[in-house]
Amino acid sequence: MIEVREAIKHYGLTRAADGVTFRAQPGKVTALLGPNGAGKTTTMRILLGLTRPDSGTALIDGRSYQELDDPRRTVGAALDSMGFHPGRSGRNHLRAVATAANLDPARVDEVLVQVGLAEAGSRRTGGYSRGMQQRLALATALLGDPGVLILDEPNIGLDPAGIAWLREIMRGWAADGRTVLVSSHVLTEVALVADQMVIIDKGRVVHDSEVGGIGATELERLFLKLTTPGQEVAS
Amino acid sequence: MKALISAEIFKLRTVRTGWVLLGTVVAITMLSVAAAVSGLADASQDLESAEGVKAVLHVAGSGALFVLMLGITITAGEYRHRTAVDTFLTTPKRSQVLVAKLISALSTGVVYGLVATSVAVVTAVIAYQVKGLSLPLGGAIFWQILIGAVVYAALFGGLGASIGSLIRNQMVAIIVTIAVMIIAEPMVIVLAPSVGRWFPAAMGRALVSDPGGNYMSSPVAGLMLFIYVGAIMIIAAIIERRRDA
Numbered sequence: 001m002i003e004v005r006e007a008i009k010h011y012g013l014t015r016a017a018d019g020v021t022f023r024a025q026p027g028k029v030t031a032l033l034g035p036n037g038a039g040k041t042t043t044m045r046i047l048l049g050l051t052r053p054d055s056g057t058a059l060i061d062g063r064s065y066q067e068l069d070d071p072r073r074t075v076g077a078a079l080d081s082m083g084f085h086p087g088r089s090g091r092n093h094l095r096a097v098a099t100a101a102n103l104d105p106a107r108v109d110e111v112l113v114q115v116g117l118a119e120a121g122s123r124r125t126g127g128y129s130r131g132m133q134q135r136l137a138l139a140t141a142l143l144g145d146p147g148v149l150i151l152d153e154p155n156i157g158l159d160p161a162g163i164a165w166l167r168e169i170m171r172g173w174a175a176d177g178r179t180v181l182v183s184s185h186v187l188t189e190v191a192l193v194a195d196q197m198v199i200i201d202k203g204r205v206v207h208d209s210e211v212g213g214i215g216a217t218e219l220e221r222l223f224l225k226l227t228t229p230g231q232e233v234a235s
Numbered sequence: 236m237k238a239l240i241s242a243e244i245f246k247l248r249t250v251r252t253g254w255v256l257l258g259t260v261v262a263i264t265m266l267s268v269a270a271a272v273s274g275l276a277d278a279s280q281d282l283e284s285a286e287g288v289k290a291v292l293h294v295a296g297s298g299a300l301f302v303l304m305l306g307i308t309i310t311a312g313e314y315r316h317r318t319a320v321d322t323f324l325t326t327p328k329r330s331q332v333l334v335a336k337l338i339s340a341l342s343t344g345v346v347y348g349l350v351a352t353s354v355a356v357v358t359a360v361i362a363y364q365v366k367g368l369s370l371p372l373g374g375a376i377f378w379q380i381l382i383g384a385v386v387y388a389a390l391f392g393g394l395g396a397s398i399g400s401l402i403r404n405q406m407v408a409i410i411v412t413i414a415v416m417i418i419a420e421p422m423v424i425v426l427a428p429s430v431g432r433w434f435p436a437a438m439g440r441a442l443v444s445d446p447g448g449n450y451m452s453s454p455v456a457g458l459m460l461f462i463y464v465g466a467i468m469i470i471a472a473i474i475e476r477r478r479d480a
Contacts, residue, residue: 050320050480066327077324083317085250100242100325140321180456216366 007056018203031194076141086126130157239335260298272362284454295355306395344392350386400471
């Protein structure tokens, strides 16, 4: 389970997170929504120990990321700020992670197959398309077969088949009892895949509820009402 | 820690940079040794004396600057290619990552140093034969220079890794290093030799018993360079605890 409590983070005078509080439960896909700069990525980075909050806590299975005994087997993450050495093959990138994290080397080929990069695995990542890089980031997240997945805008760069594929695997992970936290701007996708939605605006949680069969149009209306008052879609 | 070091060395092996820099070190060492033998023989220096051997073999350390560049790519390269996030997700205790990178850089430097000294000796043997001379293999000065060259390369690898940890922008780290070692240091050595000998490259030259200047003794230079590497890395580790990845 993911639990963020009163997380505050300033960058200079900007409050990137202003008391963010929410939970993401096992067996569910929780969508973190918000306009650009709302604090979604900051919240995820705080959860992953990449950014130190000024105050508040962000726990994964009751512990901060730094306290996890085996981070790669506990949490898988794919963030937009991740990159790959352009001269290293996708397979070797995964092997390096598997070596550092003491994971079974056989997992490398398993995850490459799982994300559809089995044939491209031996190619250098400098030649990968945005979608292939996104798949490799997902493969890296899955390497340790973790119970918690944190994905920042995983749809970016994926083609329609890729988006449908990602939707299915996210549903599959949740069905396996894993905790899935995903940020997205694509509200139609959120309506299709998420069980719970947390909307952040200006660093604060402004809405936290079950998705409960809400349609994409209705979700868009709610999102705009909460995040850009006065610019709601006409009914 | 063993897994982290293995992963760092695996990362180095699986990109071209390290191999290109190794090839550069080999080429520079061969050319430097051949040029030293040719130049000194033409100047009628006794190349078979201890002084002659020193004058030729100290250039076995010529490629150390490239080992330093490799060291910088081991640490700052993680930020250039945005792989640092993945590295810190695997190992959230960042000081462990820095220690693993330092050990990898030092050991890679040893490998580069061994290759460079082997190339230097083989080139020298051939160059001596071309001049109708024989390189005296063995002897105190012979081993002192070769061991010094390996230590020089190892510590420069470590120095690069520590500089790259402190200055995470790879290009800035390389420019600062070049500015200090190629521009500032030679000027200080000329203007104030007693200060210049405390610069890293002067210590490196002391390690290979460079006959051309007022340098420290090899063991003191090695120790001081090691202290520099450790001190910069400790400062980088303290700063890293507060930084965002």
